[in-house]
Amino acid sequence: MIAFLHERRWSWGSVIFGLALWEFISRVIVGSKLFLAAPTQVFEALIELSSSGELGKHIWTSTLEFLLGYGAACVLGVALGFVMASSKAGKQSLQPWVSGLYATPTVALAPLFILWFGIGILSKVVVVAVLVIFPVTINTETGLRTTPTQLIETVRSFGANSRQIFFKVSLPSALPFIFAGFRLGIGRGLIGVVVAELFGARSGLGQLISQSAETFNMPNLFAGVTVLAAAGIAMTGGFTWLEQKLLPWRD
Amino acid sequence: MSDESVKLSVANLTKRFGSLEVLQDISTQIRSGEFISIVGPSGCGKTTFLRIIGGLEQASSGDAHLDGRRIEGPGADRGFVFQQDNLLPWRDILANTEIGPEINGALSPEQRQNTLRLLKLVGLEGFEHYYPRQLSGGMRQRVNLARALAVDPALLLMDEPFSALDAQTREIMQTELSRIWEEGRKTVLFVTHQIDEAVYLSDRIFVFARRPGRINEIIDIDLPRPRPLSIKRTPRFVEYVDHIWKLIEEDVRVSVLEEHTG
Numbered sequence: 001m002i003a004f005l006h007e008r009r010w011s012w013g014s015v016i017f018g019l020a021l022w023e024f025i026s027r028v029i030v031g032s033k034l035f036l037a038a039p040t041q042v043f044e045a046l047i048e049l050s051s052s053g054e055l056g057k058h059i060w061t062s063t064l065e066f067l068l069g070y071g072a073a074c075v076l077g078v079a080l081g082f083v084m085a086s087s088k089a090g091k092q093s094l095q096p097w098v099s100g101l102y103a104t105p106t107v108a109l110a111p112l113f114i115l116w117f118g119i120g121i122l123s124k125v126v127v128v129a130v131l132v133i134f135p136v137t138i139n140t141e142t143g144l145r146t147t148p149t150q151l152i153e154t155v156r157s158f159g160a161n162s163r164q165i166f167f168k169v170s171l172p173s174a175l176p177f178i179f180a181g182f183r184l185g186i187g188r189g190l191i192g193v194v195v196a197e198l199f200g201a202r203s204g205l206g207q208l209i210s211q212s213a214e215t216f217n218m219p220n221l222f223a224g225v226t227v228l229a230a231a232g233i234a235m236t237g238g239f240t241w242l243e244q245k246l247l248p249w250r251d
Numbered sequence: 252m253s254d255e256s257v258k259l260s261v262a263n264l265t266k267r268f269g270s271l272e273v274l275q276d277i278s279t280q281i282r283s284g285e286f287i288s289i290v291g292p293s294g295c296g297k298t299t300f301l302r303i304i305g306g307l308e309q310a311s312s313g314d315a316h317l318d319g320r321r322i323e324g325p326g327a328d329r330g331f332v333f334q335q336d337n338l339l340p341w342r343d344i345l346a347n348t349e350i351g352p353e354i355n356g357a358l359s360p361e362q363r364q365n366t367l368r369l370l371k372l373v374g375l376e377g378f379e380h381y382y383p384r385q386l387s388g389g390m391r392q393r394v395n396l397a398r399a400l401a402v403d404p405a406l407l408l409m410d411e412p413f414s415a416l417d418a419q420t421r422e423i424m425q426t427e428l429s430r431i432w433e434e435g436r437k438t439v440l441f442v443t444h445q446i447d448e449a450v451y452l453s454d455r456i457f458v459f460a461r462r463p464g465r466i467n468e469i470i471d472i473d474l475p476r477p478r479p480l481s482i483k484r485t486p487r488f489v490e491y492v493d494h495i496w497k498l499i500e501e502d503v504r505v506s507v508l509e510e511h512t513g
Contacts, residue, residue, distance in 0.1 A: 150337045157305055157331040158351040158402060159324075168350070172341045249341045249382045 037218035045219035061204040065121050069128025070189045077133045081140025102134035110196045119200040128192035132185035143177025186235045258283040258438045263313035275463035284436045288449035289457045292502040296464025297442045305331045327355045330399030332409040336391035338383040345379040351402035369397040389420040409441045450491045458498050
């Protein structure tokens, strides 16, 4: 542990220095928590919000929205990617939509989804799913399509049928790509949750942020942002760990 | 040649890619337990011939029979050793070696014993749970060989399996292959462009000519077995190599010139 801290001393130093600078600027230079909350004030707000149970409620709502949208997008994205990789008609008919919608900032359509699906969780689930599905689709398709042909030929030489070729070669070969798509989806999904909630929600971290902004409660606003940042870091880190566990054969 | 001893029988085999005749009217027979090498200049169709026997490509006309059955496509009665090792990077060595039996629904405790025996035979005992990227090129080619042997093929097809290895590793692999072959006496079709490799390993050598690809001459290699590497310096061995080189020299010159002029 000491060795680890020592090894990463510049990282720790940089974080501590940054927090100290932030504290100094907000307390001494800005001097008003209406404009900028200091790290210690954000920490107090976090304690207060969690002891009242309010933070837990917001986290629960946002987690549910994220998981449902993200899960649906992963399943559908892999399926779409599979269709695109395995049939020329599928590829040609889906490609313009996938490329076009991936490049479009679809998060701008969030108000429309809220109009259509209400201010409950369904509209947020849809926004998350729309943001996550395209990187998953594109990566799945790329992974399946770039399976080395020599590997396919090798299992074919033993008499493998097309189903065996898919499950024993194409799919495992595409897994690193598919996982990369899932990892890209985490950040986009989090943005989806927050932005969709900003446009209208009863609870959730985005709703906490927008409500705090309206009442100039900067400590609470930063508390919401801090929780989101921590969730993003934890999920991306967890995913990297999971990849190493599930795909140990890679460098 | 009596009917029982014939392993592979090829009749009037022809392969065309468009108007280009890659193989012209090849007919030959290979006996059970023979080690046959095919040598020839680039573009003589030797790899195409091997791929047709492996069922990876279709002949344009003519056919081949293995143990009396017409070859229609790939199958576990043949083991193909590719030029590149083509190991599946996500499978450990054991699982890579067993892919053939797995595809043919033949996994069993007996098969596992056989796989472990083969890995020992190719000198990879103790590496069963390594991943391909942890092995050297020579070791991966040994897995490539064990994988082909794991289906217990009637015919082993080898497509320049040592060409990607450095010269020293290559010589070692030749002696290893010779040793392994003498233990099992599989029927082998071995494609190479290295003449001394062919002479060292084979009972007979098919020398191919190009444009169109065809068998120019068949040479019996009458050297005692087992063959130590030092046999490569004996006058008999050198005579064989010289003779084969003279047969293909002109073809090689032409093919080199073609490559340079595009």
